[in-house]
Amino acid sequence: MVVRLIVGDDPVLVGEAVTTAIDDLVGEGDRSLMLELLTEIDYRNDEGLWESAKVLDAARTPPFLTERRVVVGRHMSRFSRKDDYGPIVDLLGGPLETTDLILVWERGVEPKVDRMPALPKAVKEAAELAGAEVLQTAAPKGRAAGDWLRGQLASSFIHFDRSAVSAVEELLGEDRSRVIGLVRTIEGALGEGGIATAADVATFGGEKGSTVPWALDDAVDRGDVAGALAMLPRLIPYSGTPTDRNGAAFRLMAVLHKRYSNMLRLDGAGVGDEKQAAALLGMKGSPFPAKKAMQQSKKLGTAKLSRAIHLLAEADMDLRGTKDWPPELVIEVLVARLANLSRR
DSSP: OOEEEEEOSOHHHHHHHHHHHHHHHHTTSOHHHHEEEEOTTTSBOTTSOBOHHHHHHHHTSOOSSSSOEEEEEOOGGGGOSHHHHHHHHHHHHSOOTTEEEEEEEOOOOSSOOSSOOOOOHHHHHHHHHTTOEEEEOSOOOTHHHHHHHHHHHHTSSSEEOHHHHHHHHHHHTTOGGGHHHHHHHHHHHHOTTOEEOHHHHHHHHSOOOOOOHHHHHHHHHTTOHHHHHHTHHHHSOTTSOHHHHHHHHHHHHHHHHHHHHHHHHHTTSOOOSHHHHHHHHTOOSOSHHHHHHHHHHHHHHHHHHHHHHHHHHHHHHHHTTSSOOOHHHHHHHHHHHHHHHHHO
């Protein structure tokens, strides 16, 4: 049995650590059979309480059609009282050998709490006795902070030139954990092998604005990555509860998927004008949306439309737990990639 204990209060850093741990333990295995993810939102009881018994039951369930299981227990800080974390300590003392366990001591989600309870000494000691790797996810401070931030940039599949590194350091200041989301967004915009400059950092890392929903389509269609990203906070409540943010992200995903599916249906259909396009798509009322879909379908072509559908499917899986990113980050990366398709 492999045990990982991830501790942290920054959702982006924690999410990155969880994603890395899952990828490492699942490897090339069948994720649908091997992985069980338990969160406070999904597994509360009738009284709205997150029970440690759920984690124990999952960890002690033998694998089915696979040699091992990977069980991830999120929001473990809800079990900060001895009566709650006692069963977790017992589990670590007598684990099921066919289960790999990832425990995440992070802030609970509902109701919102101002402060994350400290990791109990008994839990830490039990994890260490079980051979666990204990990972503290907070960004370092002092002299080590600069090296850590530059290491995050260096590990990206795009290259940050000297001006970009300086721009990131100046932009983030002490809020260094934001570098994760910033890097993923710029990666989505530039693509593998891209070279990020100070101008890119200014474009994609500045303050976000807001606008009406249909303006997002226009920005994406014209390849305006920065403009598209600036519209997302109006569509996703960045400061809302995880339930609100997830719901908004899935709703926006549904809208984007329908729009690109319509473009794919029009691709090669031989429609001559917006009225024929509207009839094919079953659209009533104004033919303007059908006209925009037809124009963008012709602009992108079959290969790019297929790529867009693939990106949408990948983002949908990420929202469902394939990547442990906040929902707004999943959507930001998706929108950057879709807009980037339109400007190539």
